[in-house]
Amino acid sequence: MRTMSFDETIEDVLAQTMADDPRIILFGEDVQLFQANLYTQFGGRRIRDTPISEGAFLGAAITAAMAGMRPVVEVSLVDFLGVAMDALLNQASKLETFSGGKWKAPFVLRTTCGGGLGGGGQHQQSLWGWLSHIPGLTVVVPSTPADAGGLLFSALQHDGPVIYMTHKLFTDFWVENLGYLGRKTVDFDLPLAGMRGTVPEKWEPIPFGQAAIKRSGVDLTIISVGVGVHRTLEAAVMLEEEGIDTCVIDLRTVSPMDTAAICEAVSSTGRLLVVDEDYQGFGLSGELAAIILEAGINANYGRVCTEKTIPYSRELEAQTLPNKERIVEGAIELMDRS
Secondary structure (H helix, E strand, O other), rough: EOOOOOOHHHHHHHHHHHHOOOEEEEEEEOOOHHOOOHHHOOOOOOOOEEEOHHHHHHHHHHHHHHHHOOEEEEEEHHHHHHHHHHHHHHHHHHHHHHHHOOOOOOOOOEEOOOOOOOOOOOOOOHHHHHHHHHOHHHHHHHHHHHHHHHHHHHHHHOOOOOEEEEEEEHHHHHHHHHHOOOOOOOOOOOOHHEEEEEOOOOOOOOOOOOOOOEOOOEEEEEEEEEEEHHHHHHHHHHHOOOOEEEEEEOEEEEOOOHHHHHHHHHHHHOEEEEEEEEEEOOOHHHHHHHHHHOOOOOEEEEEEEEEEOOOHHHHHHHHHHHHHHHHHHHEEEEEEHH
């Protein structure tokens, strides 16, 4: 086993797959700078900078994929997809269905998401629920370097569009440049187990729609994704002191979702708490409630989510995002209700 950071994992998988498959190209804003090692290795024909026009280069990714390439497109922040949604909503997601399977769009859209760095409500959204709402898109949200590598390996082999989302708190670049820039006196709650960890010597694909059980428990099931998994594991230790034995599930992919693992865990504990950094209304937390209801599972339910626009103020931001204190409070309230 090797030890790698989240960023190193992404680069390692891209380097391996690009060496093996000449169809894989990488482009986006300033990628020759941010992926300097890959640029040195593969050159400007395969690592291409683009203008600051997400709609244009996402459209280029779709047509390149239709022509036989396998593009990896980098959009610096998921918030910026708002200016390029036609390419995802009306083109890439529907291409295979509308063509009866004759055309496909095998590309990976890499982007960052999530809060905790004081970047405000236009630069820290998660939005995986919004994207997963669209049929035809696969949405991946890894929480560890090992999962990041295995899921990216699968994404690069997939025959449709994959949205590959990295939480900013996992990456050295965003922590240093967005988090600490000018704010050396501010503390940031970094998920160290997500930023760096052991990875396999050889990359193997992790199937989409396969959740990971991070902790077993008999009293309560908590389901989360991304940084929320690490917050939940911290909360589970605190809950253990209260006599609550918690099962923690990491979805890893929001779409498709591992309904079998979800239903099995909730059936066992009879209680489900969803921890979701995305918006509460009309999103992942509601979908999970629907899954257990439609399966006929009798369970008590609660959720700890981002309920409103994320404030710029660090103090207000900390109260808005699902931190371990809010998770513990939500779990105890759910246990009391049941």
